[in-house]
Amino acid sequence: MKSYPRFIDPDKCTGCGQCAQVCPVTAINEFDCGLNLRAATYIQYAQAVPLAYGIDRDSCIGCGLCEKVCLAEAVSYDQRPSKAKIDVGAVVLSPGSDAFNPAKFDNYSYLKYPNVLTSLEMERILSASGPYQGHLMRPFDREEPKKIAWLQCIGSRDMNKCDHSYCSSVCCMYSIKEAVIAKEHSNVDLNCSIFYMDMRTFGKDFEKYYERAKDEGINFIRSRVHSIDEIGDTGDLSLKYVTAGGEIIDETFDMVVLSVGLEPKESAVELANNLGIELNHNNFIKTTDRDPVNTSKEGVFVCGAFQGPKDIPQSVVEASAAAAAAGEILATVRNTDTKDVELVPELNILGEPPRIGVFVCKCGTNIAGVVDVPDVTAYAATLPYVVYTTDNLYTCSQDTQEVIAKTIREENLNRIVVASCSPKTHEPMFQDTLTSCGLNKYLFEMANIRNQCSWVHANNPPLATDKSKDLVRMAVAKVGLKEPLNEISLNVKQSAMVIGGGIAGMTSALGLARQGFKTHLIEKSPQLGGQANNLFKTAKGELVQDLLADMIENVKKEENIELHLDTEVTGVEGFVGNFTSKLLTGGEESEIEHGVATVAIGGFEYQPTEYQYGNDPRIVTSLELDKKLIADDPIFKEIQTAVFIQCVGSREPDRPYCSRICCSHSVEAALEIKEKNPDANVFILNRDIRTYGEREEMYKRAREAGVLFIRYTVDQKPEVVIEDGKVIVKTFDEILGRPLEIETDLLSLATAVLPNNDVELAQFFKVAMNEDGFFVEKHAKLGPSEFATDGVFLCGLAHFPKSIDESIAQGQAAASRAVTLLAQGTVKTSGEVASINPMLCSSCGICVAVCPYSAPNFLEEGRFAGKSEINPVMCKGCGICVSSCRSGAISLKGFDNEQILAMISAA
């Protein structure tokens, strides 16, 4: 490993930014895509973690000012690159991707006209922390644009000038988002137009967003813009394009956004080559649908956009999947390199009057340069129960921690206030100091006099000093009322239950079992495999039946998996770490105990009522077609014409989502038919072809093979009639501008994927379903494979329609997330949780209804049966129940009414 020097020691740097303020150099701010300037001493962005500055030595003039002003002595100009060697058992590659650079091609006029931007530049312009503080302006004259055009597929789905043949997967959605946000930020009735080929909003809830954008007046124009010209010296841009009807239009826009795609980073390609890892022809890592995160080298895994173009949720799924894959080979050495922290026995301070110590930080000159720190410190000494005050140059430095610990012991302090920066960054560190000398870590409070005072009131020192005094007074008032809190820890049962024996469920069970945990795999039907039993090939051409047979064999021979076929879950009790579930197997009841659960109950195919389905054996659904392909039905040798109709039951008013996989499926099946009989006429009637990512190349191959793609609109759907024993499909071709009639030997309906709407199971685990019947994950982007309810995980079609490789990745991801709990052995609660006084509880059930984490429950037995109780293990301490409780029975430790009211009256 080689680490490049940053010339400022991140361990010493306090993130104060003094160095950047004195730096005389102005350099281009790459993070703001060159729309802004920065100093040579800089942080990339305000949210950076760690918040530590670095020096860009390419633009640094070596004046030495930053070293002079850095009171933390973090600057060192003579740092050299360092090399290190670490022993690891597995490697995960997640280098990400680059945005396509449109400057390479003159037709985009990107370098020529200042108001032609990339979508990444548009992101920065729209960002509150961006170059224009979120005000919508165009770079040329800082005027507010009234009309903006987005051009899709820049660098994607285009081989014209040696750019990329694949679809970048993310651009349609981000362009809609940018247009919606631009409209929100604009002071005028902003006119937004998105020029596209196919609108690919195939993700969960994406189609709804697309519909919403249409309702908000965003124009979607299906056309590839031919040329961009600037009009005189106005900065305005004229776009020439042809409509679907063949009309040539010349339209003027104030700004044009190029929706650039993703491409592998050159440095990542070099890394892969150095490691001897195979890449595909697009320079993404070569993977299979069977093992989506495995590279060609054993022990090396990949996730994110270096595996193929993808969005955040899928990247997060793969990241967890790669962790599971690495975890499988490392399971036997788990915790062999960890060290235990020595615990200091806790002091009992109950019954003692508060003895508060206040430490006021100067933060170099960051606070002291604005706020009169000695004055604040002296003021703190006058507050009730304050027995010790001091100020520090840097309260967060290591030597100050020793001083604080020593002071706590010598002065017998039992409550601590630090007036410095933000508790969000520094509270855990100070709490460690308290713990190290036996003081309960919750006897602590911070007053944020830097981020929320000296930094934002730099021009008003007297008032900033007054405000600091107020903030210290509020913190002191609160800390006096704080009590030592316990963090309960509970054992996690070292076993798992996976519900659903399809691809996702089996993968998840294998992942758990191979990482050493006993796993119960529950399948309702007598056989494993779920929908995969009906599928022919994956998008990469792998035979699903082979893959499935191998997977089933692996499940059956895996010692840690206990298979329960023909079994239903009839009841679940308990919570994270301690579940007991009732199973019903062929009329026989049994009970299992498990620490975690994964829901992988899958989905099924919509049975159409439209397009004459059921009235003729030549009219089939996608899965019925696959069954014929698996059986190598001789019919394929005979058929002269085959027609596919897309979006059957999807993207309709009563089922508004896109089923994601049907376009790729039909294109793949069409290719298969063409291969068996190259002379066959194959038509795919579609609304948009959504072969996202590298699946786009399959679409290209299908066009090359002569498959005809004919578009229809939702207001003018195809019609199917059966006349004289013939199946005839009637549709309107908008390019030819006339109706078509196709007599076909085979009509395949690309039917929607429906969820197994298991309301009972949702209630067992107290997890939510959306209006389409799919389970709602913890977080759409960052928590796609788990529920908000702790200890319950999610994968496969039950989450949303997805392909085999995506189901496998999410099965691995759910296993990975579950192992993070199982491997710890215990769950530790926060001390800051809600609790109910049963004497005051009126059993109204509001808390049970409002809690997003299912923490409150009614007691079923004992003296307080019928009253509500909060499970501290599941409580996240949000306090919704506290504010909702009409009886005033609930209190939230650490943020209790008295504590907050004390702050209010001290403010």
Add this chain to the structure above:
Amino acid sequence: MSEWEPKILAFLCNWCSYGAADLAGVSRMQYPPNLRVIRIPCSGRMSPKFVLSAFMNGADGVWVSG
């Protein structure tokens, strides 16, 4: 000209608005020093009691953000 300045009590959610107030500092955005921030674990913690108490204790405005 009156020199009166309002005192505004802000109840900020720990996860979003409080973090945003920190970021405003990192970005050195400047705003008038009339705010006094109380960090709460979630805007769901907000209670009408706090608003009434703030006004009873002399606040001129209450801002809840989350």
